[in-house]
Amino acid sequence: MKSVTLRIRRDGTVEAETHGMKGRECLPYIAELERLLDAEVIDSDYTGEFYEATDLGQEAASTHREELHGNQ
Amino acid sequence: MSVSIALIPVGLAIASAIAARKEAKAEGKPTMAIQTRMRDDEILLEALRDLGCEAQPVDGGGLSAIRGAFEFTFRRDENGVLEANFGAEVTPEEAEAFVTDLDDEYTRLIQARVYQRVLERAQQHGMAIESENVEDDNSIVLTLRVEEVNA
Numbered sequence: 001m002k003s004v005t006l007r008i009r010r011d012g013t014v015e016a017e018t019h020g021m022k023g024r025e026c027l028p029y030i031a032e033l034e035r036l037l038d039a040e041v042i043d044s045d046y047t048g049e050f051y052e053a054t055d056l057g058q059e060a061a062s063t064h065r066e067e068l069h070g071n072q
Numbered sequence: 073m074s075v076s077i078a079l080i081p082v083g084l085a086i087a088s089a090i091a092a093r094k095e096a097k098a099e100g101k102p103t104m105a106i107q108t109r110m111r112d113d114e115i116l117l118e119a120l121r122d123l124g125c126e127a128q129p130v131d132g133g134g135l136s137a138i139r140g141a142f143e144f145t146f147r148r149d150e151n152g153v154l155e156a157n158f159g160a161e162v163t164p165e166e167a168e169a170f171v172t173d174l175d176d177e178y179t180r181l182i183q184a185r186v187y188q189r190v191l192e193r194a195q196q197h198g199m200a201i202e203s204e205n206v207e208d209d210n211s212i213v214l215t216l217r218v219e220e221v222n223a
Contacts, residue, residue: 002218004199006190010210012182014079018218026074029218036197037186039079042086046075 004029006037014039017047083112083182085153104164106156106171107149110178115185116146116154119177139170187212 007015016033018026030041080086086109093105110116113135120127120137127137134147134154142162146154156174158167194201199216206212 003202004216004218006212006214006216008183008186008190008212008214010179010183012081012084012179012186014081014186015076016079017076018074021074021218023074030075030077032197033077033079036190036193036199037079037081038189039081039186041077042080043078044075 004033006033081182081186083110083115083185084179085109085111085151103160104158104162104167106158106167108146108154108156108171108175108178110146110154110175111152113146113154115178115181116174119174119181122177122181123174183210183212187214190214190216 002018002020005017005019009015014037016029018029021029030044033039034041113129113133117127117129117135120135123139125137125139127135130136130145134145136143136145142159144156144158144162144167146156149155156167156171191201194216198219200219202215202217204212204214
C-alpha cells in the first residue's frame with residue numbers, strides 16, 4: 001500500500017515520509033504535500049528504500065540527491 | 073518508503089531565538105522590539121485573545137494590543153515576519169516571557185489548523201486518512217493512504 005505518514009509537531013512544523021513508492025514515484029508528493037498543508041519544504045532526503053527499490057549505484061544515488069534538492 | 077520531507081506552514085517563519093533588543097526612541101519614547109516567527113495576523117489576533125489581551129488590527133497593517141497595564145504593537149518587517157514592540161514600562165524579561173507564551177499559543181493554533189486542513193482536504197489531494205494518533209510530545213501523527221496524485 002502506498003501511504004504518507006505526517007507528524008504535525010506541537011511547534012507547528014511537519015515531517016512527512018512516503019512509503020511503498022518506487023524510485024521517482026514519490027517526487028510528485030513533495031509539491032502535493034506543500035499544497036495540502038499550505039506549507040513550504042525546508043528539507044528533504046531520500047530514504048534507504050528509495051535506493052533499494054531502484055537498485056541504484058552510488059553514482060546514480062548522488063544524481064538523485066541533486067535532483068531532489070534542486071526540486072525545492 | 074522513499075522520501076522524507078520537513079515542512080513549515082506559511083504562517084511560520086523559520087525559527088529564530090526570541091530575544092529582546094533596545095531600539096532608538098520612537099516618537100520621543102524608548103521602545104523595545106522582539107522578533108517573532110509569526111507571519112499570520114489572523115492567527116496572532118486569536119492567540120492574543122486566547123491569552124486575555126484586548127487586540128485589534130491597525131490601519132496600514134499589524135496589530136495593537138493591551139494586556140493589563142501595558143500596551144504593545146506588532147508590525148511586519150521586510151520579510152513579512154511580525155515584530156513585537158513594547159514601551160519602556162515593560163522590562164526585557166517581561167516582554168520575552170510574554171512573547172514566549174504567545175509563541176506557544178500561536179504554534180498550538182498552527183498545529184490545530186494544519187490538522188484541520190488535512191482532515192478537510194486530504195481527499196481532494198488523492199489521500200485518505202488511515203489512522204491518527206497523538207503522541208506524548210503532543211505531535212499528531214496521521215497515516216494517509218495514497219489513492220491518486222492530482223499533480
